[in-house]
Amino acid sequence: MNIIVCIKQVPDTTDVRIDPATNTLIREGVASIINPFDMYAIEEALRLKDKHGGKTTVLSMGPPQAQSALREALSLGIDEAVHLQDRLFAGSDTWATSLVLARAIRKIGAFDLVICGKQASDGDTAQVGPGVAAHLDLPQATYVRRITGLDLGATPPVMKAERLLEDGVETLEIVLPALITVVKEINDPRLPSLKGKIRSRSQAIPVWGAPDLGIKEHEVGLKGSPTQVVSIFTPEARAAGVVLKGEPEEIASTLAQEIKGLL
Amino acid sequence: MSGIRVIADKCTGCEGCVGVCPTSAIRVENGVAIIDRDACTLCGACVSACEFDAIVIERADAPAKDDLASYHGVWVFAEQRDGVVNSVVYELLGKARQLARDLGTHVGAALLGSGVRAKAEILIQRGADRVYVVDHPSLQHFIAENYARCLAGLVRRHKPEIFIAGATTNGRSLVSRIAVEIYAGLTADCTGLDIDQEKILVQTRPAFGGNIMARIISPNFRPQMATVRHKVMPEAPLDVARKGEVIEETYDVSRTESRVRFVDFVADIASKVNLSEADVIVSGGRGLASKENFALLEELAAVVNGAVGASRAAVDAGWIAYAHQVGQTGRTVCPNLYIACGISGQIQHLVGMQSSKCIVAINKDPDAPIFKVANYAVVGDLFEILPRLTKKLKELCGE
Numbered sequence: 001m002n003i004i005v006c007i008k009q010v011p012d013t014t015d016v017r018i019d020p021a022t023n024t025l026i027r028e029g030v031a032s033i034i035n036p037f038d039m040y041a042i043e044e045a046l047r048l049k050d051k052h053g054g055k056t057t058v059l060s061m062g063p064p065q066a067q068s069a070l071r072e073a074l075s076l077g078i079d080e081a082v083h084l085q086d087r088l089f090a091g092s093d094t095w096a097t098s099l100v101l102a103r104a105i106r107k108i109g110a111f112d113l114v115i116c117g118k119q120a121s122d123g124d125t126a127q128v129g130p131g132v133a134a135h136l137d138l139p140q141a142t143y144v145r146r147i148t149g150l151d152l153g154a155t156p157p158v159m160k161a162e163r164l165l166e167d168g169v170e171t172l173e174i175v176l177p178a179l180i181t182v183v184k185e186i187n188d189p190r191l192p193s194l195k196g197k198i199r200s201r202s203q204a205i206p207v208w209g210a211p212d213l214g215i216k217e218h219e220v221g222l223k224g225s226p227t228q229v230v231s232i233f234t235p236e237a238r239a240a241g242v243v244l245k246g247e248p249e250e251i252a253s254t255l256a257q258e259i260k261g262l263l
Numbered sequence: 264m265s266g267i268r269v270i271a272d273k274c275t276g277c278e279g280c281v282g283v284c285p286t287s288a289i290r291v292e293n294g295v296a297i298i299d300r301d302a303c304t305l306c307g308a309c310v311s312a313c314e315f316d317a318i319v320i321e322r323a324d325a326p327a328k329d330d331l332a333s334y335h336g337v338w339v340f341a342e343q344r345d346g347v348v349n350s351v352v353y354e355l356l357g358k359a360r361q362l363a364r365d366l367g368t369h370v371g372a373a374l375l376g377s378g379v380r381a382k383a384e385i386l387i388q389r390g391a392d393r394v395y396v397v398d399h400p401s402l403q404h405f406i407a408e409n410y411a412r413c414l415a416g417l418v419r420r421h422k423p424e425i426f427i428a429g430a431t432t433n434g435r436s437l438v439s440r441i442a443v444e445i446y447a448g449l450t451a452d453c454t455g456l457d458i459d460q461e462k463i464l465v466q467t468r469p470a471f472g473g474n475i476m477a478r479i480i481s482p483n484f485r486p487q488m489a490t491v492r493h494k495v496m497p498e499a500p501l502d503v504a505r506k507g508e509v510i511e512e513t514y515d516v517s518r519t520e521s522r523v524r525f526v527d528f529v530a531d532i533a534s535k536v537n538l539s540e541a542d543v544i545v546s547g548g549r550g551l552a553s554k555e556n557f558a559l560l561e562e563l564a565a566v567v568n569g570a571v572g573a574s575r576a577a578v579d580a581g582w583i584a585y586a587h588q589v590g591q592t593g594r595t596v597c598p599n600l601y602i603a604c605g606i607s608g609q610i611q612h613l614v615g616m617q618s619s620k621c622i623v624a625i626n627k628d629p630d631a632p633i634f635k636v637a638n639y640a641v642v643g644d645l646f647e648i649l650p651r652l653t654k655k656l657k658e659l660c661g662e
Contacts, residue, residue: 011285013471013591013610030285036592063286063302091305091320094449095442121591122285123470127439127452130407134443135360139408139522145585160526164586165432167537168530172406175522184592185585222305223319226448226484230465232311232477238617241637251641255623256389258639259652260659262600262621263542263567 001054001152002111003045006101006132007038009062009069010122011249022202034069035138037117040182043189044147045115046077052152055079057108061089061100067205074200075192086209093225094123098131100220103213105136112157114179118143129181139178145169145185152176266321267305269296273317280309280318308475333422334485336393338365338371340414340428340438341386342555344405344528346379348386350498350540351429353492356390357499360454362425363382365458369393375410377403380511386535387507390499394507395421399514405433411440412518418445423486425464427456430490431539442488448481449488452595454495454618464489473618493539494597495618531586536570538587543569543600546589547577548614550605550626550645554582559646561603563653566660572596572608572616604645608633627648 012033034042045056058073061064061084070081084104092100105114119126126142133140141161146242148171149160157176162169164183174180192200210220218224244251276294288302289309296318298309319422339350339355352372359370372391383394397413416442426441428434431451442449449605455467459480464487466479472545481487531537534609538544545564547557560571572589573582589596591611601619606612608624608631616622617636624637625645634640641648 013614063288065286065302065305085301087300089301090300094439094451095446098439098443121471123451124595126435127442127449127451130436130439131443134411134440139520140436140440141523142407143432154521163432165528166539168528170528171526173524175528178522183585184588226442226446227450227479227481229307230478230480232306232308232475235469235473235476238622238636238638241622241634241640243634243640243642245642248647248651249644251643252648252655255639255641255648255652256655256659259567259600259602259656261622263660 001048001052001113003048003056003113003115004047004105004111005038005041005056005058005073006114006116006128007042007058007060007069007073008035008120009060009066010035010120011034013121032065032068034072035117035120035122037119037121037182037184039068039117039189040186041076041115041117042073043187044182046190048113048147048150048189052150054112057082059101059104061085061092061097063090070205071197071200072192074203075196076190077196080099081203081205083205083207084213085207088210088215088221089223091225092109093227094125094127094131094218095226096224097222098128098135099224100215101128101132102135103215104208105132107208107213112152112176113159114138114177115181116181118181119184126181129179133179136179137153139174140180141172141174141178142181144180144182147186161248200256265471267298267300267303268316268319269298270319271295273315274316275317279314280312283308283312296499300657331483331485334424334441336369336371336421336423337366337425338373338418338423338427338486339391340426340434341374341394342381342429342431342434343374343376343379346376346382348382349429349431351431351434351491351493352386353389353498354496355427355429356386358491358496359425359427360390360499362456362458362464366424366462371395371421371423373397373414374618375402375413377401383509387509388501388503394506394508395408395512396652397512397514399516400512401514401516401519403534405437406520406523406525407433407436407440408520408523410437411444412520413514415441415444416515417512418486426486426488428490430492434459434490438488438490440556445485446484448484449486449490450479450481451490453489453491456489456491463487469618471614471616492595492597494542494599527554536564536568538570538572538589538594538596540594541598543567544572544596544598544616544619545569545588545602546574546606547583547604548571548574548606548612549576549580550607551577551582552605556646557583559649559653563602563649563656566653566656567600569598569600574609574612603633603637604649606633607631608636
């Protein structure tokens with residue numbers, strides 16, 4: 001079973017602090033990590049490979065430093081990594097990003113499943129996964145919390161997956177090749193092994209640019225992106241709240257009045 | 264070609280841009296900012312941060328669709344399951360009316376499903392001028408591929424200038440496919456939509472869990488598409504006298520997706536109110552100390568008709584199911600009232616709930632970060648306060 005995992009390098013939010021003077025995000029010295037949801041995607045790929053054999057490949061589009069995220073994926077046990085990097089890609093919105101990933105997946109060729117995290121923790125859009133599926137005309141199952149069945153011997157091969165929705169769980173049966181996005185509930189990601197770490201250090205990571213993917217300048221970056229960011233600003237800080245102190249009875253009484261007023 | 268440029272005459276070398284760059288692509292040399300073009304992702308954070316307008320991103324305009332002026336109307340995707348229209352649709356219709364007024368156009372609603380024709384009236388009473396109905400057995404269950412193809416077809420035929428859907432799990436899964444298929448701009452999870460002087464849709468959305476906000480436009484593509492966060496915009500009022508037009512569309516069966524089959528849907532019956540639709544959320548963290556103590560939250564939630572949420576710590580401890588987790592690796596919520604009990608307020612939790620309109624925090628530790636976002640900060644023992652609060656509210660709510 002050949003599986004491709006799409007990952008993104010994001011700033012570690014545990015490091016993100018707000019500058020109290022300017023109320024802006026302090027990004028200096030913030031470590032970069034693999035998007036937390038992508039860790040579940042990687043783990044699910046590894047588990048499927050452990051069970052069914054095959055090959056796992058990880059893809060990431062991003063600036064040169066994104067290579068460290070790919071190396072981390074290799075250290076966890078992913079077989080191969082490809083870095084999608086080109087100045088032309090800079091400024092790509094979700095439409096153009098999905099195009100780049102889709103072209104790379106097509107270039108890899110034989111695959112049964114593409115796995116993405118449900119969304120990235122910096123952009124929070126959840127658009128790239130379904131976007132990639134649409135570019136490749138793949139069936140999709142998003143917000144997957146469990147793969148409950150997999151029949152690779154069937155013609156065509158088929159998978160059963162549970163989607164975690166707002167008000168319940170939906171089960172879909174989906175023909176492979178397909179794309180799924182996963183939520184945290186699906187597994188507990190492993191830690192890298194020492195052997196994996198050593199191997200990942202020396203493994204070659206090919207870099208594919210726009211020409212390798214047959215992508216033209218007008219298809220990606222700011223030019224190929226239908227959306228434009230006009231401005232980025234910091235929301236107004238919340239006004240300081242009311243502190244309630246005293247006896248529990250008294251606090252409960254005041255609070256009940258306030259809450260009643262809001263209902 | 265598009266690119267980023269530092270205007271050396273304007274740059275003071277203040278380094279204000281250096282710290283905001285998420286990819287550390289900027290350094291200052293000889294008093295002028297220098298941008299590493301390989302590391303730069305053109306995100307624009309430095310452009311907004313520069314006080315001297317010394318950094319510009321030049322954008323070679325995308326080829327504008329030559330018929331932009333032929334797109335009219337503000338459309339809403341009328342998400343429903345088993346004939347029950349999702350309440351986010353009424354919020355979207357309220358916003359759509361306002362946008363349509365500013366543009367001098369009509370409000371459309373796209374209603375897909377099986378046996379849903381009768382729901383068109385409700386959409387009209389809630390503000391739609393035209394309801395496009397595609398009623399077909401193949402559309403009984405939400406299959407993203409089928410819905411996306413069908414809606415892309417409707418959009419091509421009727422050319423709305425704006426298309427909005429709820430930022431629900433299914434809404435997000437669907438609309439991204441449509442945007443790719445028709446090559447349109449899509450902004451996810453908006454909390455604000457406005458029309459500017461050029462009659463362009465300005466979409467405001469939070470990123471980094473609401474720590475920063477971005478304004479996004481898509482001036483050269485149509486329709487301008489957005490998903491909108493639940494519970495941010497007021498519902499359109501119901502007007503039973505309102506009249507509108509119902510347009511029945513045919514469904515192209517030959518394009519039905521055969522690769523995905525709906526098996527079943529099991530509703531979460533344990534929670535009477537689901538997190539994303541709740542006006543009130545009572546949430547618990549490590550401070551609750553045990554699974555059994557979540558009963559305290561359930562009792563309070565029952566009185567205020569709220570849903571029960573939890574921090575990651577409580578979910579990881581196995582006290583409550585993951586579906587209740589609020590925060591970065593759980594759900595993002597913005598109810599009218601969020602009551603955080605025994606939650607310290609790690610940034611990963613805050614990003615999932617800090618947009619709530621009113622936040623009450625109950626925690627023993629006066630230095631807990633949750634108090635920084637709280638409208639009402641209660642420093643105290645939740646085991647002493649919660650039962651009393653529930654009792655008082657019961658009395659007040661006349662039970």
